[in-house]
Amino acid sequence: MRTLIKNGMIVTAVDEFIGDVLIDGEKIVAVGERLDSIADHTIDAQGKYVLPGGVDQHVHYSFEFKGERVRGFETSNAAVAGGTTTVVEFVNQEQGKGMADTIFDMDKNEVARQAMADYSYHAVVCDPVDTTFEEIADLPSKGISTVKLFMAYKGMAFHSDDEALYKALRAAKEAGVTVMVHCENADVIDFLQKKLISEGKTDPYYHAESRPAMVELEATQRVINLAAMAEAPVYIVHVTAEDVMKSIRNAKNEGLPVYGETCVQYLMLDESDLSKPDFEGAKYVLSPALRTKADQNALWKAVGNGWLNAISTDHCGFDWASQKHMGVDDFTNIPNGAPGVENRLGILWTYGVNTGKISRQRFVDLFATTPAKNMGLDHCKGHIGVGMDADIVLYDPNESSIISNENSLHGVDYSTFEGYKQEGKVDKVFLRGKLMVDDEEFIGEKGDGKFIHGEPFALC
Amino acid sequence: MRTLIKNGMIVTAVDEFIGDVLIDGEKIVAVGERLDSIADHTIDAQGKYVLPGGVDQHVHYSFEFKGERVRGFETSNAAVAGGTTTVVEFVNQEQGKGMADTIFDMDKNEVARQAMADYSYHAVVCDPVDTTFEEIADLPSKGISTVKLFMAYKGMAFHSDDEALYKALRAAKEAGVTVMVHCENADVIDFLQKKLISEGKTDPYYHAESRPAMVELEATQRVINLAAMAEAPVYIVHVTAEDVMKSIRNAKNEGLPVYGETCVQYLMLDESDLSKPDFEGAKYVLSPALRTKADQNALWKAVGNGWLNAISTDHCGFDWASQKHMGVDDFTNIPNGAPGVENRLGILWTYGVNTGKISRQRFVDLFATTPAKNMGLDHCKGHIGVGMDADIVLYDPNESSIISNENSLHGVDYSTFEGYKQEGKVDKVFLRGKLMVDDEEFIGEKGDGKFIHGEPFALC
Amino acid sequence: MRTLIKNGMIVTAVDEFIGDVLIDGEKIVAVGERLDSIADHTIDAQGKYVLPGGVDQHVHYSFEFKGERVRGFETSNAAVAGGTTTVVEFVNQEQGKGMADTIFDMDKNEVARQAMADYSYHAVVCDPVDTTFEEIADLPSKGISTVKLFMAYKGMAFHSDDEALYKALRAAKEAGVTVMVHCENADVIDFLQKKLISEGKTDPYYHAESRPAMVELEATQRVINLAAMAEAPVYIVHVTAEDVMKSIRNAKNEGLPVYGETCVQYLMLDESDLSKPDFEGAKYVLSPALRTKADQNALWKAVGNGWLNAISTDHCGFDWASQKHMGVDDFTNIPNGAPGVENRLGILWTYGVNTGKISRQRFVDLFATTPAKNMGLDHCKGHIGVGMDADIVLYDPNESSIISNENSLHGVDYSTFEGYKQEGKVDKVFLRGKLMVDDEEFIGEKGDGKFIHGEPFALC
Amino acid sequence: MRTLIKNGMIVTAVDEFIGDVLIDGEKIVAVGERLDSIADHTIDAQGKYVLPGGVDQHVHYSFEFKGERVRGFETSNAAVAGGTTTVVEFVNQEQGKGMADTIFDMDKNEVARQAMADYSYHAVVCDPVDTTFEEIADLPSKGISTVKLFMAYKGMAFHSDDEALYKALRAAKEAGVTVMVHCENADVIDFLQKKLISEGKTDPYYHAESRPAMVELEATQRVINLAAMAEAPVYIVHVTAEDVMKSIRNAKNEGLPVYGETCVQYLMLDESDLSKPDFEGAKYVLSPALRTKADQNALWKAVGNGWLNAISTDHCGFDWASQKHMGVDDFTNIPNGAPGVENRLGILWTYGVNTGKISRQRFVDLFATTPAKNMGLDHCKGHIGVGMDADIVLYDPNESSIISNENSLHGVDYSTFEGYKQEGKVDKVFLRGKLMVDDEEFIGEKGDGKFIHGEPFALC
Ligand SMILES: [Zn+2]
Ligand SMILES: [Zn+2]
Ligand SMILES: [Zn+2]
Ligand SMILES: [Zn+2]
Ligand SMILES: [Zn+2]
Ligand SMILES: [Zn+2]
Ligand SMILES: [Zn+2]
Ligand SMILES: [Zn+2]
Structure with missing residues (x-):
C-alpha cells in the first residue's frame, strides 16, 4: 500500500519545501x-512540519548503578511519542562473557519483544581482558559498530583505565569501529567525593562540586591524545562545558578524527538545579554534572556551528522516590542519570529553533541525520529521502503545552523538564511506515521496534 | 511536459540514492x-550520477585590466558545458554612476541576450562617494545581495582603502548584503613590484614574489577586524594559503560571521607553474598568486572540513597571445586572471572525489549547494530538490579524457588545466528543464540564461 | 670624590640585598x-630602598596638537623628582627637513640648556619621502636608535600609511634601528569621530567610543604583519587592551621580534574616568583611550610575566584650563595626552609592588632596566651595577602621601592621578652622581641633563 | 681573609662588566x-669570564633501576670540575619509611662525607599512603622544598598514578612545596614495549619507538590539568619536545603556575644516536627518549625566550659495559639515564652562547640563577652578588678541547658527549670561597660539599 503524506513542510538537513512524501x-x-495519482491513500499534513524520525544515539535502557536498574525497553514508547524512532542502547559487558553475547542474549531475552522504537547497540567494555579487545574485530559482522568505555566511576566494573582505552582504540581502528568515551577523571572525583562526604557535605548539590568541569576537560584531552597515538577516531559523549568543546574543536582543526555530542539537559539546565530543596536536586544528579549558563551558551553555539555534531539525551530512567532516595544521606549513592528521550524534539524545537539559535535544517541534522551517520545507520535512518525507512514525524507548530510528568510514557516518577513549555506537538509518527502515534496518542505495540545494524568505518 | 530522469545515482549534499527525478x-x-507512470517522457540515467547544476559564485565576464577586457557572456556556454548552470559576475562600478545602474545597463546591453548560463551579479565599489554607500540599502530590492571590494591594486579604480571597506561593511550589515573582499595589502605589493622591476626581475615568476602569502594574510586579518567593528558578515574570496584559511577559521571559532572560498587553481597549481619557460608562466599570472604544495594540502582539508565553504573558479578569460603578452617585458603589465569555469566539475571530481579527499556529498555542497546559499540563490538553485530549478547534470563516471584547449568553448587561447586528466564526463545538462548539453555537445542558445535575483541576509 | 650610599636595600632586576653602593x-x-674604608663620604640609606633611576622610554616634551604645544623640558625636574632620571623624547620631523636635523636643532635651541633629566631621542617620520627613509641608515651614528610612526591621526602630518610603515621597517632593519608604532586604525576613528559629532555626541566620553580597543587591535596586527614581511623588529607603544597584548605575545611565540610596553594610566584608570562631569573627563582624553577593569587586570599580568616589557608614561603636559578646553564643544579638538612622568615610581610601587602584583625585581626591570635595553641605553643606564651611571633613587617605604597637583613640578594645571595614594616617597635622587633631589626637594639645575646616545641593534 | 678576583668579565643574568669580585x-x-686596597690577596682574572657556580637542579646520584645503582656522590667532583657547584638530588622514598627519613639517613650514611659539591634534595614519592602526603607539610622545615613524582615506569615502586599526583599536588600547595613531575604515559609505554619485544624488536633504538613524544605530551597535559584542579604550581622536568614545551607555555599564558626545564642532551642529541651500532645506542637510552632536530631547535628557542626556565643534566651514571649491557637482548632492561653533569657549562657555552642562540646573560640565568630560584636556594646560590656564597667559576674562553671520557671524573665508562668540542675551559672554581679547581685540576676533598636548605613557596 502506498501512503501519501501531503502538503507538509518537508524539512531535511539541507533544505525545506512544501510537498508530499510517498511511502x-x-x-x-x-x-x-x-x-496523489500514484498513492493509494493520503494523509493531509498541511500546516505541519514533516520531519525525519529522530535518532537518539545515547540512551540507557539496561543500566545498573549500585544494584538499581533503569526502566527498560518496555518504556520505549516514550521515545516514539517524542518523535524519536531509533535509539542506540549501551550494553555493559558481563564479566567473563563476550560483548556480543551479552548484547544478543539481552536482545533475545528482553529487547526484541519489548522494543517500540527501532534500536541498535553500543558494546561497553567492562572486562578488559585480551579476548575482549580481540572481539572488537568481529563486532561489525554482528551489526555493532561502536564500543564505549567509561573513564569515570573508579571501582565500578565499567570503569576503564588508560591501558584499556588504548587497547580498545587500537583494535577499533582496525575494525572500523568507533570508540565512544565517557570522559571524567575517576581519581579526582573519587578524592573529592570522599573529602566532601567526610566533611558532611552529603546533599545532591555536592555532586557538582565532586566532579567539576576540569575533570571532564582532563579526561577529554587525555583520550584525544590516546586516540591520536592509536591513530583512531574517537567520539566524546555528553560534552557539558565550553573548554571541553574547544578541546574537541582544536583536535578537529589539527586534522584528528575527534567528534562529540552534547545532550538536551546540558543545553537547558545548570548546576543551580542541583540545589533544589527537599532532595529535588537528586533528580538532576547525572554525570558529567550540570554546569553554568555560560557553558549552555557555548554549547548552543557549538551545535549551531557543527563543533559538536549531535544532540542526544543520555536517557536514564531511575525513579526519584524508590531509587534516587538511596542517596538521601550520601549523594554518591544517588543513581546517576535522568530521563529525557521523550522531550528531545519538543525542547530543541522550542528553545533552539524558535529562539533562532539553530535553523530547522540544523535541528534535523543534530536530531536525526548526523546521529544516524555517526552510528552507521544512515543506510536507512535519519533522513527524509528516497529509499530511507519511512520514519516520519508530523509536527504541528501551532499547538503548545507545558511539559508534565503526568502526560509522560517513560515510566519514571518525574520529568527532567517538568514545567518547561513546548511549542508545537508531535501529531503523528510513522515507524517504517506504520503509524505509531496518532493525534498525540501512542498506538504502537511492543515488538514493533527492530534491531538495525550499524555499519563500520562511519567516522574514519 | 513532464520529463523523468530515471535510475541515476542522485547526489545531494546530504545523501545519495538510485532513483528518478521528475521535471x-x-x-x-x-x-x-x-x-514512470506520472511522466510524459523519460531519459535513462543508469550508471550515471545525477548532480545539481553547479553555481560558480566568482566569475569575471566583464573585467578590464589596463585597457584589456576579458571574454564575455558570449562564452558562457563553456560554463554550462562544464556542468555549471549559474554564474555570479562581478561588475565594476563606473565612476560617477550608481552600482545598480552600471549593472543593469550592462545587463540590458550585453548580458541578457548573450548569457547561456543563468547568472546573478555582485556590485563592485569603485567610486567610494557617499551615494555609493547609501545605494547599498537599495540593492536587495533589485536582486543584488553582495558587494565586492578590492584591497589590492593600488592606483586602479577598483582599489578600496579602509575607509571604503568600513563604510561598505556598515551599510551592508543594515541591508543584509554580504561584503566580499579581495584581500591583499596593496602598499606592500606596490613596493615589491617597483623594487623587482627596478632590479630587472620582469619575468612572470616575479609576480609571485611581488605578492607573497603574507600580503594576503595581513589584508584578511584587517578586513576581519573591520567587519568585527562593523558587526557585519564578510566573505573572503579566493583564499590561497594555509594561514589565511586559519585566520578565517579562528574568526568563525570566535563567533564572527566570517566565511571564505577557495578556487580550483589554488587546489591544483603552485608557484612553480609561474616559472614555465617562453612566457608560458604568464598563463598563471592571477591574483592572489599561486602558492605551495603545503598550501594545497591545507586547502583540500579546509574544503573537506567546511573551514572554507565553496570552490569557485575566479574565471577570467584573457588571451595569452594577444593580451597576456602586454607584460612580456614587465610582469606587472600582464593582465591578471585565468580561465577555469569549464573545468571545475571535472577537476574536482577527478582530484577531489576520486582521490578520497572529499566525498560526493561534500563535492555537491562546495560546487552548488552552499554557493547558492552564500549568494541568496538557494530559493531556486544549488540542489536537487522538490521545487528547485531543474538545473541538472548527468555525469558519466566511466568515461575519461585529457583536458585540452582544443575542446574548450571558453574563447581563450589556452587552458589553465591543459594536460590534466578528467575522470568522468558531462553527458547531459539541463538548465531550468531545457536540455543544453547532450552527449557532451552544447546545444543551447544565447539568451537561454536569465538573471536570478539574490536574496539578502544570506550569511547573517 | 667617592660617595658611599650605605646600608640600603639595593634592588636590581635579579636580586636584592642590604649593602653599599660606591660612587x-x-x-x-x-x-x-x-x-667605608674606600669612600670619602657616606650617605646613610638604612631602611630605604636603593633603586636605579628610572628610564621613561616614552615622553612628549615637544608634541603639538592642533597648534597647542605641551610643556617642555623646562619641566623635566618633575621626572627627576619622581625618580626618573632618563627620558626618551619623540621629535616630530619637520616637513622638508631631515629627522636628525629636526632633532638636533631642537636640542641646541631648547633642550640642551633646559633638561634636568638625562635624555635621548626618537625620530618621528612625518615627511615620508625617499630621503627620509634613506636617512634611517645614518641615525645610529648620531645616537638615535629608534624611529616612531603613527598609524592614527588621519589628516595630521604625523600620520603614516602602510607604505611609509613598510618602507621604514625595511630601512630600520638594515640599520639596527627599532621601529616604534602608535597603533590605531585612523580611518575607522575618523569615521566614528565624524559620526559621533554629527549626532551631537561632543563630550569627552565619546573620545573612547570613537576609538575602541578593536581599532588598536587591528592596527597592531597589521603592523606585526608588516614587520614580519620586512623581517624587522617592531615595538608597539602604549598597549591598552588584553587582546592587543595577546597579539604581541602570539607573535613572540611564533618567533617574531615583536615587543610592547604599556603605560601607568592603562594600569590604573578606565573609561569611566572620561565621563567625569564638568569637562573633567577631558583630563583623561589620551590615545589610545582608557579601557576597562578587565584590561587593567590583563595588563598587570602581562607586565608581571614579561609579555609586555616596559611601563612608560606617554607623558604629555597639556593644561586643562587653557588647552584641553579647546575641545569643550567637540571632543575631537581636545589635545590628546596627560601628564604622568612624576608619578610612575610612586604609583607602580603602591599599586604594583605593595599589592603583590609585581615583585620589586620585576618593578626595577619594567621601570628602568629593560627600558634602557630597549632604547640601547644600557651601556650606562637602567641598573645599579659597576660601571653604570650613578643614577640612583633612595626610596623611603615608610612614608606615604596623597598625590596632589599642588606638590607637582610638571607645570600642568592638573594631575592625572590626583587623590591616589602613594606609599613611600622619593627621598634622594642622584643623576650621574650629582644629588638632584634631597629630602623630596628638587635641587638640580637646568642643563644638568645631558643627551645619551642610543646604540643600534637593541632588539634584533 | 679577603680574596679579590680581579679584572674578569663578570657575568650576571642581567649584565656584564669588567671588574673585581671580593670574597x-x-x-x-x-x-x-x-x-685592591681592601683585599688581602688577589687573583688575576683578566681575559676570563667570572661566572656564578652552576646549579644543576636535576641529578641522580642514588638512583636504582632493576637492581643496578648509579655512581654516587663520590663522583661529584665531576660536577665541580665542570663548573657546577650545587646539585639537587632525587631521593626515592623507601617503602614504609618517611621521605625525610629516607633522605637524611642517606645523607648521614653516605652523602655528607662524600659530597664535593654543595647539594640539596628532592623527595620522591614512592609509597603513596596517607602519611606520605601528610609528611609533605613538614618537609620545608627540614630544608626540602620539592617533591617529585614519576608518571612513567608502570610496575616500578616509583611510578605514581593520578590519585597520588593529585594528593601530592594538594598537599604541596599548602606547604609551599613545588611538585616536579616526570611526564610520560606509563600504560602506553608498557603496551608498546611489550609489543616491540614480542616482535623481536629488542635493540636500543626501539627505546625511542616505545615512548614517542605523544606519551610525554599526554602526561604533561594531564598533570597540568591536575595541578590546575589542585590550584598548585607544578614543574615539568626534562622537557624534550616542541609540543610539550608549547603546552607549558600555553598554561603559563592562561595564568597557571606551570614551569619546565630541558636538559643538555635534548638540546644536542637526537633519536639517531640510539641506532649507533654494536650496542653503542644503549649509551643514549634515557627517558624521555631523544627526539628530532626540529625539537632541538624548538627547545633552543624555548630556553632563549624563557618558555623553559632552566637547563639541567638529569645526570645518571650507569656504566655501559657492566650495567647498560643488562639489556643487550631486551632494551627494556637497559638502565635508563646518561651522565652529563661535567659537561653542562662547556656544551652550553660552545653550542649556545658561541653560536648566538643564547646570550651570556641568558646562559647564566639558565645555568645558575633561575635553577637556584626554582629550588628555593637563591638565598645563597646562583648569582654573583653581594651576600651570596662565593661559588665562582673562572672560564677561559680562549682555550678549547675535545670532550673525551679519558679526562672525565664522573666514574662512568663513557661520556655522553664524547667527541664534541668545547670552546673555553673551566680554569678555576671556588666553592664557598674555597678553591676547588685550579688550572683545570680538581683539588677539593670529599666532604667539602654541604647540604643547602631549600626555601618553600619558590614558585607560588
Ligand atoms: Zn556517561
Ligand atoms: Zn550515558
Ligand atoms: Zn580577486
Ligand atoms: Zn576575482
Ligand atoms: Zn601615541
Ligand atoms: Zn606618545
Ligand atoms: Zn625522569
Ligand atoms: Zn631524572
Whole structure:
C-alpha cells in the first residue's frame, strides 16, 4: 500500500519545501509535488512540519548503578511519542562473557519483544581482558559498530583505565569501529567525593562540586591524545562545558578524527538545579554534572556551528522516590542519570529553533541525520529521502503545552523538564511506515521496534 | 511536459540514492523510485550520477585590466558545458554612476541576450562617494545581495582603502548584503613590484614574489577586524594559503560571521607553474598568486572540513597571445586572471572525489549547494530538490579524457588545466528543464540564461 | 670624590640585598658590604630602598596638537623628582627637513640648556619621502636608535600609511634601528569621530567610543604583519587592551621580534574616568583611550610575566584650563595626552609592588632596566651595577602621601592621578652622581641633563 | 681573609662588566672596580669570564633501576670540575619509611662525607599512603622544598598514578612545596614495549619507538590539568619536545603556575644516536627518549625566550659495559639515564652562547640563577652578588678541547658527549670561597660539599 503524506513542510538537513512524501510499505519511495495519482491513500499534513524520525544515539535502557536498574525497553514508547524512532542502547559487558553475547542474549531475552522504537547497540567494555579487545574485530559482522568505555566511576566494573582505552582504540581502528568515551577523571572525583562526604557535605548539590568541569576537560584531552597515538577516531559523549568543546574543536582543526555530542539537559539546565530543596536536586544528579549558563551558551553555539555534531539525551530512567532516595544521606549513592528521550524534539524545537539559535535544517541534522551517520545507520535512518525507512514525524507548530510528568510514557516518577513549555506537538509518527502515534496518542505495540545494524568505518 | 530522469545515482549534499527525478517545465517536481507512470517522457540515467547544476559564485565576464577586457557572456556556454548552470559576475562600478545602474545597463546591453548560463551579479565599489554607500540599502530590492571590494591594486579604480571597506561593511550589515573582499595589502605589493622591476626581475615568476602569502594574510586579518567593528558578515574570496584559511577559521571559532572560498587553481597549481619557460608562466599570472604544495594540502582539508565553504573558479578569460603578452617585458603589465569555469566539475571530481579527499556529498555542497546559499540563490538553485530549478547534470563516471584547449568553448587561447586528466564526463545538462548539453555537445542558445535575483541576509 | 650610599636595600632586576653602593664621580664603581674604608663620604640609606633611576622610554616634551604645544623640558625636574632620571623624547620631523636635523636643532635651541633629566631621542617620520627613509641608515651614528610612526591621526602630518610603515621597517632593519608604532586604525576613528559629532555626541566620553580597543587591535596586527614581511623588529607603544597584548605575545611565540610596553594610566584608570562631569573627563582624553577593569587586570599580568616589557608614561603636559578646553564643544579638538612622568615610581610601587602584583625585581626591570635595553641605553643606564651611571633613587617605604597637583613640578594645571595614594616617597635622587633631589626637594639645575646616545641593534 | 678576583668579565643574568669580585670567607662581599686596597690577596682574572657556580637542579646520584645503582656522590667532583657547584638530588622514598627519613639517613650514611659539591634534595614519592602526603607539610622545615613524582615506569615502586599526583599536588600547595613531575604515559609505554619485544624488536633504538613524544605530551597535559584542579604550581622536568614545551607555555599564558626545564642532551642529541651500532645506542637510552632536530631547535628557542626556565643534566651514571649491557637482548632492561653533569657549562657555552642562540646573560640565568630560584636556594646560590656564597667559576674562553671520557671524573665508562668540542675551559672554581679547581685540576676533598636548605613557596 502506498501512503501519501501531503502538503507538509518537508524539512531535511539541507533544505525545506512544501510537498508530499510517498511511502510504500516500510520505505519512502518518492518526495515531490502533487503525487496523489500514484498513492493509494493520503494523509493531509498541511500546516505541519514533516520531519525525519529522530535518532537518539545515547540512551540507557539496561543500566545498573549500585544494584538499581533503569526502566527498560518496555518504556520505549516514550521515545516514539517524542518523535524519536531509533535509539542506540549501551550494553555493559558481563564479566567473563563476550560483548556480543551479552548484547544478543539481552536482545533475545528482553529487547526484541519489548522494543517500540527501532534500536541498535553500543558494546561497553567492562572486562578488559585480551579476548575482549580481540572481539572488537568481529563486532561489525554482528551489526555493532561502536564500543564505549567509561573513564569515570573508579571501582565500578565499567570503569576503564588508560591501558584499556588504548587497547580498545587500537583494535577499533582496525575494525572500523568507533570508540565512544565517557570522559571524567575517576581519581579526582573519587578524592573529592570522599573529602566532601567526610566533611558532611552529603546533599545532591555536592555532586557538582565532586566532579567539576576540569575533570571532564582532563579526561577529554587525555583520550584525544590516546586516540591520536592509536591513530583512531574517537567520539566524546555528553560534552557539558565550553573548554571541553574547544578541546574537541582544536583536535578537529589539527586534522584528528575527534567528534562529540552534547545532550538536551546540558543545553537547558545548570548546576543551580542541583540545589533544589527537599532532595529535588537528586533528580538532576547525572554525570558529567550540570554546569553554568555560560557553558549552555557555548554549547548552543557549538551545535549551531557543527563543533559538536549531535544532540542526544543520555536517557536514564531511575525513579526519584524508590531509587534516587538511596542517596538521601550520601549523594554518591544517588543513581546517576535522568530521563529525557521523550522531550528531545519538543525542547530543541522550542528553545533552539524558535529562539533562532539553530535553523530547522540544523535541528534535523543534530536530531536525526548526523546521529544516524555517526552510528552507521544512515543506510536507512535519519533522513527524509528516497529509499530511507519511512520514519516520519508530523509536527504541528501551532499547538503548545507545558511539559508534565503526568502526560509522560517513560515510566519514571518525574520529568527532567517538568514545567518547561513546548511549542508545537508531535501529531503523528510513522515507524517504517506504520503509524505509531496518532493525534498525540501512542498506538504502537511492543515488538514493533527492530534491531538495525550499524555499519563500520562511519567516522574514519 | 513532464520529463523523468530515471535510475541515476542522485547526489545531494546530504545523501545519495538510485532513483528518478521528475521535471515539470522549469522545475523539479518529484524525486523518487519508479515514477514512470506520472511522466510524459523519460531519459535513462543508469550508471550515471545525477548532480545539481553547479553555481560558480566568482566569475569575471566583464573585467578590464589596463585597457584589456576579458571574454564575455558570449562564452558562457563553456560554463554550462562544464556542468555549471549559474554564474555570479562581478561588475565594476563606473565612476560617477550608481552600482545598480552600471549593472543593469550592462545587463540590458550585453548580458541578457548573450548569457547561456543563468547568472546573478555582485556590485563592485569603485567610486567610494557617499551615494555609493547609501545605494547599498537599495540593492536587495533589485536582486543584488553582495558587494565586492578590492584591497589590492593600488592606483586602479577598483582599489578600496579602509575607509571604503568600513563604510561598505556598515551599510551592508543594515541591508543584509554580504561584503566580499579581495584581500591583499596593496602598499606592500606596490613596493615589491617597483623594487623587482627596478632590479630587472620582469619575468612572470616575479609576480609571485611581488605578492607573497603574507600580503594576503595581513589584508584578511584587517578586513576581519573591520567587519568585527562593523558587526557585519564578510566573505573572503579566493583564499590561497594555509594561514589565511586559519585566520578565517579562528574568526568563525570566535563567533564572527566570517566565511571564505577557495578556487580550483589554488587546489591544483603552485608557484612553480609561474616559472614555465617562453612566457608560458604568464598563463598563471592571477591574483592572489599561486602558492605551495603545503598550501594545497591545507586547502583540500579546509574544503573537506567546511573551514572554507565553496570552490569557485575566479574565471577570467584573457588571451595569452594577444593580451597576456602586454607584460612580456614587465610582469606587472600582464593582465591578471585565468580561465577555469569549464573545468571545475571535472577537476574536482577527478582530484577531489576520486582521490578520497572529499566525498560526493561534500563535492555537491562546495560546487552548488552552499554557493547558492552564500549568494541568496538557494530559493531556486544549488540542489536537487522538490521545487528547485531543474538545473541538472548527468555525469558519466566511466568515461575519461585529457583536458585540452582544443575542446574548450571558453574563447581563450589556452587552458589553465591543459594536460590534466578528467575522470568522468558531462553527458547531459539541463538548465531550468531545457536540455543544453547532450552527449557532451552544447546545444543551447544565447539568451537561454536569465538573471536570478539574490536574496539578502544570506550569511547573517 | 667617592660617595658611599650605605646600608640600603639595593634592588636590581635579579636580586636584592642590604649593602653599599660606591660612587666615584658620575659612575658606580662598587657594590658591596662595609665599603667605608674606600669612600670619602657616606650617605646613610638604612631602611630605604636603593633603586636605579628610572628610564621613561616614552615622553612628549615637544608634541603639538592642533597648534597647542605641551610643556617642555623646562619641566623635566618633575621626572627627576619622581625618580626618573632618563627620558626618551619623540621629535616630530619637520616637513622638508631631515629627522636628525629636526632633532638636533631642537636640542641646541631648547633642550640642551633646559633638561634636568638625562635624555635621548626618537625620530618621528612625518615627511615620508625617499630621503627620509634613506636617512634611517645614518641615525645610529648620531645616537638615535629608534624611529616612531603613527598609524592614527588621519589628516595630521604625523600620520603614516602602510607604505611609509613598510618602507621604514625595511630601512630600520638594515640599520639596527627599532621601529616604534602608535597603533590605531585612523580611518575607522575618523569615521566614528565624524559620526559621533554629527549626532551631537561632543563630550569627552565619546573620545573612547570613537576609538575602541578593536581599532588598536587591528592596527597592531597589521603592523606585526608588516614587520614580519620586512623581517624587522617592531615595538608597539602604549598597549591598552588584553587582546592587543595577546597579539604581541602570539607573535613572540611564533618567533617574531615583536615587543610592547604599556603605560601607568592603562594600569590604573578606565573609561569611566572620561565621563567625569564638568569637562573633567577631558583630563583623561589620551590615545589610545582608557579601557576597562578587565584590561587593567590583563595588563598587570602581562607586565608581571614579561609579555609586555616596559611601563612608560606617554607623558604629555597639556593644561586643562587653557588647552584641553579647546575641545569643550567637540571632543575631537581636545589635545590628546596627560601628564604622568612624576608619578610612575610612586604609583607602580603602591599599586604594583605593595599589592603583590609585581615583585620589586620585576618593578626595577619594567621601570628602568629593560627600558634602557630597549632604547640601547644600557651601556650606562637602567641598573645599579659597576660601571653604570650613578643614577640612583633612595626610596623611603615608610612614608606615604596623597598625590596632589599642588606638590607637582610638571607645570600642568592638573594631575592625572590626583587623590591616589602613594606609599613611600622619593627621598634622594642622584643623576650621574650629582644629588638632584634631597629630602623630596628638587635641587638640580637646568642643563644638568645631558643627551645619551642610543646604540643600534637593541632588539634584533 | 679577603680574596679579590680581579679584572674578569663578570657575568650576571642581567649584565656584564669588567671588574673585581671580593670574597670574604665563604661569601661575596663586594663587586666593583679597583678594590685592591681592601683585599688581602688577589687573583688575576683578566681575559676570563667570572661566572656564578652552576646549579644543576636535576641529578641522580642514588638512583636504582632493576637492581643496578648509579655512581654516587663520590663522583661529584665531576660536577665541580665542570663548573657546577650545587646539585639537587632525587631521593626515592623507601617503602614504609618517611621521605625525610629516607633522605637524611642517606645523607648521614653516605652523602655528607662524600659530597664535593654543595647539594640539596628532592623527595620522591614512592609509597603513596596517607602519611606520605601528610609528611609533605613538614618537609620545608627540614630544608626540602620539592617533591617529585614519576608518571612513567608502570610496575616500578616509583611510578605514581593520578590519585597520588593529585594528593601530592594538594598537599604541596599548602606547604609551599613545588611538585616536579616526570611526564610520560606509563600504560602506553608498557603496551608498546611489550609489543616491540614480542616482535623481536629488542635493540636500543626501539627505546625511542616505545615512548614517542605523544606519551610525554599526554602526561604533561594531564598533570597540568591536575595541578590546575589542585590550584598548585607544578614543574615539568626534562622537557624534550616542541609540543610539550608549547603546552607549558600555553598554561603559563592562561595564568597557571606551570614551569619546565630541558636538559643538555635534548638540546644536542637526537633519536639517531640510539641506532649507533654494536650496542653503542644503549649509551643514549634515557627517558624521555631523544627526539628530532626540529625539537632541538624548538627547545633552543624555548630556553632563549624563557618558555623553559632552566637547563639541567638529569645526570645518571650507569656504566655501559657492566650495567647498560643488562639489556643487550631486551632494551627494556637497559638502565635508563646518561651522565652529563661535567659537561653542562662547556656544551652550553660552545653550542649556545658561541653560536648566538643564547646570550651570556641568558646562559647564566639558565645555568645558575633561575635553577637556584626554582629550588628555593637563591638565598645563597646562583648569582654573583653581594651576600651570596662565593661559588665562582673562572672560564677561559680562549682555550678549547675535545670532550673525551679519558679526562672525565664522573666514574662512568663513557661520556655522553664524547667527541664534541668545547670552546673555553673551566680554569678555576671556588666553592664557598674555597678553591676547588685550579688550572683545570680538581683539588677539593670529599666532604667539602654541604647540604643547602631549600626555601618553600619558590614558585607560588
Ligand atoms: Zn556517561
Ligand atoms: Zn550515558
Ligand atoms: Zn580577486
Ligand atoms: Zn576575482
Ligand atoms: Zn601615541
Ligand atoms: Zn606618545
Ligand atoms: Zn625522569
Ligand atoms: Zn631524572
